Amino acid sequence: MNIFRKKSLTIFLMIFLAVGATSQNKKSSGTESDSKIEKRNKKKKKVKLPNIDLSHWKVTIPEGEGKGGAISVSPPEILDYANNEVLAPFMYNDSVSGALVFHAYPTNATTANTKYSRSELREQMEPGNDKVNWTFAQGGTLKAKMAMGDVSRTDDGKYHKVIIAQIHGRLTNEQRELIGQKDNNAPPILKIYWQNGKIRVKTKVLKYAGVDQKAILYKEAWTDDKGKNFEQEVGFRKFTIEVKVSDGKMVVSLNKNEFFVYDNASIKRWGVFENYFKVGNYFQTRDEGAFANVKVYELSVEH
Numbered sequence: 001m002n003i004f005r006k007k008s009l010t011i012f013l014m015i016f017l018a019v020g021a022t023s024q025n026k027k028s029s030g031t032e033s034d035s036k037i038e039k040r041n042k043k044k045k046k047v048k049l050p051n052i053d054l055s056h057w058k059v060t061i062p063e064g065e066g067k068g069g070a071i072s073v074s075p076p077e078i079l080d081y082a083n084n085e086v087l088a089p090f091m092y093n094d095s096v097s098g099a100l101v102f103h104a105y106p107t108n109a110t111t112a113n114t115k116y117s118r119s120e121l122r123e124q125m126e127p128g129n130d131k132v133n134w135t136f137a138q139g140g141t142l143k144a145k146m147a148m149g150d151v152s153r154t155d156d157g158k159y160h161k162v163i164i165a166q167i168h169g170r171l172t173n174e175q176r177e178l179i180g181q182k183d184n185n186a187p188p189i190l191k192i193y194w195q196n197g198k199i200r201v202k203t204k205v206l207k208y209a210g211v212d213q214k215a216i217l218y219k220e221a222w223t224d225d226k227g228k229n230f231e232q233e234v235g236f237r238k239f240t241i242e243v244k245v246s247d248g249k250m251v252v253s254l255n256k257n258e259f260f261v262y263d264n265a266s267i268k269r270w271g272v273f274e275n276y277f278k279v280g281n282y283f284q285t286r287d288e289g290a291f292a293n294v295k296v297y298e299l300s301v302e303h
Helices: 003-044 077-083 173-179 264-274
Strands: 058-062 070-074 091-094 099-104 119-124 139-152 162-170 185-195 198-206 222-224 228-233 239-246 248-252 258-262 274-281 292-303
Touching: 003 070, 070 139, 077 091, 099 119, 099 139, 099 274, 119 292, 139 162, 139 274, 162 239, 162 292, 185 239, 185 248, 185 274, 198 248, 198 264, 228 258, 274 292
Parallel strands: none
Antiparallel strands: 058 070, 058 119, 091 099, 099 292, 119 274, 139 239, 139 292, 162 185, 162 274, 185 198, 198 222, 198 228, 239 248, 248 258
8 A cells, every 4th residue: 555655646746747847838938928029019119210410401491480481490409300399390200110201381481582381401511501512523422211201182183292302503602792693592403303203303404505604693594404204103112312413414313223314514514503402391382281291211411
């Protein structure tokens, strides 16, 4: 009997330990599963921020008092845009996609010489100073990874147009005084549009090839070319724009796959002007209820 009892006790202990081990394994397995879920939740909550250095950019938003009264914010104030209540409706982070969003809609607060609203960055080679700019002889390269966000439609169902990047001309003070102009504004040599899912490029050309060195400074000496679209349709997907300028030449590319090269007589004579890059949302409509969001993920400039 004693031997039988000892064997029974031994068998009971073996079964007890086996069941305990199984329960422990199940518990461990359950803990591991909970840990994985917690990690996934943390990943979902992770905040993404755009890869953009704003230390050489100012922003203009469609807020202010009437035509020509749009508000601009330069460095260093722009660096704290996320905490700026005035900028918040027009320039803000999309922490899900990691984009800096520029929102615009028609308002009476426009910049000088235009009827359209903008939420747009303007390059400042010297932070806070619009007077220091560059020429084509000095050269420059702009790279921007972007995407179109929500945008309204026209009555015929097409999306409203948005200028997403520019090279804008600027007169020196001496040139301004020479032609008797009240400001330093010169034409934009380059406009890049998002238009119904396509990227469209337009440049300025001289109306008369033989115009002299004074007359060339007038806006009336220039007109828009016919413009052309890149073949690829970007829709609402991310795309990369690169603009490279040098003396007498400008190259615009989409996704490093398609290239437009401008080296005509007009571009060669554009060297008379100073220039600066612009990126963002220059909204091309006054339609009531219209709006657009432009997303910028990466932005860099070299000179």
